[in-house]
Amino acid sequence: MSLLSRVKFLLHITRTHGIARRYFVVNGFDGALTMLGIIIGFTISASTDLVLIINACLGAAIALAVSGVSSAYVSEAAERRRELTALESSMIADLEESLHGDAVRWVPLLIGLVNGSAPLIISIVILVPLWLASAGVSLPMSPLYAAILVALLSTFLLGVFLGRIAGTSWLRSGVRTLSIALLTAALIYLFAGS
Amino acid sequence: MVSVKRIVLDVLKPHLPNALEFSRTIAGLGHDYRVHLTVIEVDEQTETLQVVVDGSAIDFDAVQTSINSMGGSIHSIDEVEVQSEVDAGRE
Numbered sequence: 001m002s003l004l005s006r007v008k009f010l011l012h013i014t015r016t017h018g019i020a021r022r023y024f025v026v027n028g029f030d031g032a033l034t035m036l037g038i039i040i041g042f043t044i045s046a047s048t049d050l051v052l053i054i055n056a057c058l059g060a061a062i063a064l065a066v067s068g069v070s071s072a073y074v075s076e077a078a079e080r081r082r083e084l085t086a087l088e089s090s091m092i093a094d095l096e097e098s099l100h101g102d103a104v105r106w107v108p109l110l111i112g113l114v115n116g117s118a119p120l121i122i123s124i125v126i127l128v129p130l131w132l133a134s135a136g137v138s139l140p141m142s143p144l145y146a147a148i149l150v151a152l153l154s155t156f157l158l159g160v161f162l163g164r165i166a167g168t169s170w171l172r173s174g175v176r177t178l179s180i181a182l183l184t185a186a187l188i189y190l191f192a193g194s
Numbered sequence: 195m196v197s198v199k200r201i202v203l204d205v206l207k208p209h210l211p212n213a214l215e216f217s218r219t220i221a222g223l224g225h226d227y228r229v230h231l232t233v234i235e236v237d238e239q240t241e242t243l244q245v246v247v248d249g250s251a252i253d254f255d256a257v258q259t260s261i262n263s264m265g266g267s268i269h270s271i272d273e274v275e276v277q278s279e280v281d282a283g284r285e
Contacts, residue, residue, distance in 0.1 A: 013210040013265075087208055090239035091267060098265040100208065 031119025036151040061123030069116030076108035155181035202273035207266030
């Protein structure tokens with residue numbers, strides 16, 4: 001069995017496909033909105049030091065990633081252990097050496113990695129305009145506004161992804177998550193900009 | 195040498211992997227294994243199965259290890275069919 005097939009199989013027997021997907025969207029959304037908030041905050045402050053902005057955003061992204069991995073790992077490990085104990089009680093057998101035992105060891109790690117990588121990857125994508133500008137690449141607009149646009153686009157795409165999972169209108173779902181991001185931006189301008 | 199041609203097992207296993215995945219894994223252990231699985235009883239967390247494996251030379255240890263690795267346990271061997279090579283040659 002290839003590694004990918006084994007991963008799919010372990011997620012299947014623990015019925016955790018949906019959990020991993022949910023974590024990806026939830027924490028990915030967290031990452032996008034956090035970057036949006038920090039970048040808008042710097043826009044309001046009229047700070048032009050790109051290195052400072054990149055470092056602040058990267059620090060937040062890494063913190064989100066570590067928090068995502070550790071929190072999901074700890075909670076999923078406890079859940080999987082509880083389920084294995086219940087299953088062992090029904091089977092009247094030790095399942096540590098079975099696929100179910102493997103799942104208890106590996107699935108929390110996989111879910112933790114999904115939960116942690118989602119905000120990190122999305123944050124890095126949002127930071128691309130800032131990196132390009134700091135590397136001397138000329139952009140058609142201010143790098144901060146370009147990063148805000150990418151952040152809004154990311155939230156829209158997460159909504160599209162959710163719409164496709166639910167089998168509903170991807171446009172409606174995308175617009176809904178985009179509206180949340182726009183509301184966040186409006187709140188930041190309202191409270192931080194005053 | 196004696197070859198095992200058929201075994202009928204009473205197996206308890208968790209709901210997952212399901213009956214199809216369970217049978218496929220066992221059938222994949224040999225080049226000519228034929229697996230017939232019947233779900234006898236379904237409980238909240240487990241199911242009781244009758245697993246019939248046919249083949250020219252069944253490796254029982256491999257079948258048992260495979261069942262255990264999928265979280266199942268063999269409760270009993272209900273039927274076996276074995277054949278010695280001498281008998282096979284006379285046929």
